[in-house]
Amino acid sequence: MSRRNLLRGAAAGTGAVALPSLLAACSSGPGGDSKTIRMGSNSSDPVPKKAFADAFAAYEKQSKAGRKIKVNTVDHNTFQENINRYLQGKPDDVFMWFAGYRMQFFAKKGLLLDISDLWKTYQGFSPALKDQSTGEDGKQYFTPYYYYPWAVFHRKSLFDQHGYTAPKTLDEYIALAKQMQKDKLIPIAFCDKDGWPAMGTFDYINMRTNGYEFHKSLMAGKEAWTDKRVKDVFDTWRSLLPYCQPGANGRTWQEAATSLQQRKTGMAVFGMPHPGAQFPKAEQTDIDFFPFPEINPEHGQDAVEAPIDGFLLAKNSKTLKNKKTLESAKDLLAYLATPKAEDTYLAGDPNNIAVNSGASTSTYSSLQKKAVELVSGAKQISQFLDRDTRPDFASTVMIPAIQSFINNPKDVDGLVNGIERQKKTIFATEG
Incomplete structure (x- = not known):
């Protein structure tokens, strides 16, 4: 279905x-x-x-x-x-x-x-x-x-204050990040101490670059992580890291969401409950989001993560x-x-x-209401990396792999080779 x-x-x-x-x-x-x-x-x-x-x-x-x-x-x-x-x-x-x-x-x-x-x-x-x-x-x-849903969350008032508009493409997203840096903001709140938050960013870059069907096949162990399409995902992600909060592997999602609430960062790839849990009740109406931007026009913004x-x-x-x-x-x-x-x-x-x-x-x-509109208008719905694949693969391979990438984003070949070796072993078993 x-x-x-x-x-x-x-x-x-x-x-x-x-x-x-x-x-x-x-x-x-x-x-x-x-x-x-x-x-x-x-x-x-x-x-x-x-x-x-x-x-x-x-x-x-x-x-x-x-x-x-x-x-x-x-x-x-x-x-x-x-x-x-x-x-x-x-x-x-x-x-x-x-x-x-x-x-x-x-x-x-x-x-x-x-x-x-x-x-x-x-x-x-x-x-x-x-x-x-x-x-x-x-x-x-x-x-x-x-x-x-997962999307790119921000404060309405911060965007209004600086005249920011929601980007629709990756180029516009990067341009906005550069402007935020000029405005003395850290553009993207970023965290992965818990092991799973950065998976949302990987999923969106992958689905925007290669489409939902490739995401689904990759999560099922049917695609090679050494495929150029996967390397492209990490290369694109590496281009975004200069705009992200440094030290992500030592930061919890609660701390990242609080930085958004405190106007220290401009935006964050989150699930809707994450900023909602860290913003005081009086500031809940100031939370807004936009869909993760388009990378490959062939796939547009078709897919939405909605666990x-x-x-x-x-x-x-x-x-x-x-x-x-x-x-x-x-x-x-x-x-x-x-x-x-x-x-x-x-x-x-x-x-x-x-x-x-x-x-x-x-x-x-x-x-x-905006979240309902986003999800109901999606052409494909994903459940999130650690829900769309085997739990042992997600926990023992992807958590350390993504954290390793955040620490050293230059060695993409070594990264994907390591993932692929472990994937073959894990998916060869019945679990």
Whole structure:
């Protein structure tokens, strides 16, 4: 199925060793409290953490069976880096994760529970959203909750102050960066201490240069990283580095977003929640974005990164062996699939977009409405580098490779040769 209409339904209504102490809540065992649902959460940042707490509280309040949710929140990066061992060990009943390839990878390994029965009752999800929730075996494993686009974010007032206009091409982007330097600004906030933020820049340069189909094929291990098309991506990226904050490998995304808020930097390639989480409430309306600029006219600005987050059931959860606990967990997923559940969450976190076409858009900010327009108008939707490829390839190869490139952007040949060698080894295995 084409991803062109991935979020049309939403627009119409509007992705190491896990330490048990970190990634596994205390199990009550198969015979334990069947009304307590254990939730593995990667939403460790204050805004989404509070919004999820509100949504879970709303579920508990409406539960006639008196069901409760016990949330096990783990730092986002720790959760993501350890997800494989977590799911193979002693996972929670329900856990937060990503749609598409990252879900399919674990479904294929037999680490997720089939929820196709729930999908027969779900309403408000487009066929393409269902496709993103479906494993290679044709069964559904994922309940989508929200999405958010990646773009180039900035402050409206800063652009107005200096008379900047949003660039549409790479040449205009570089010209704007040069002007920002003249105005004593660091043009591009840049960070990669967490290992994944710079992946967004790679993805956009790749899709703008070579197109979405090449991106998809490269992420699937079907293209050579030594291909000239990949080298062109890194060469273009190298030309942008003089306009980026130095020392990116030592900077968190929170610090980079704060520099944007403090007017020390002019723009940043981010997902919508990132500046939203660092800007005070009174300054939220000053956040704006423009699509990553065109590089190759053949591909224009067709593709948009718009990751989808949601919920899954862990097959290795000991408590889900209890049929009543499984019933409780499925009841929670059924609730989270409703417009009401999404409305409750978004009331506390306006940095995302509901996926259910029945969710209310009456409280959407101008930024949210612009995000819906961006994604619904995209010809292709990507999920992000570490979600569009194998998790082991993303974590063990691409994180250190991109960080190495940031430190030494001159040796592109050595970089891509190293990636290609490791890619061949990893993709030759079943995972």
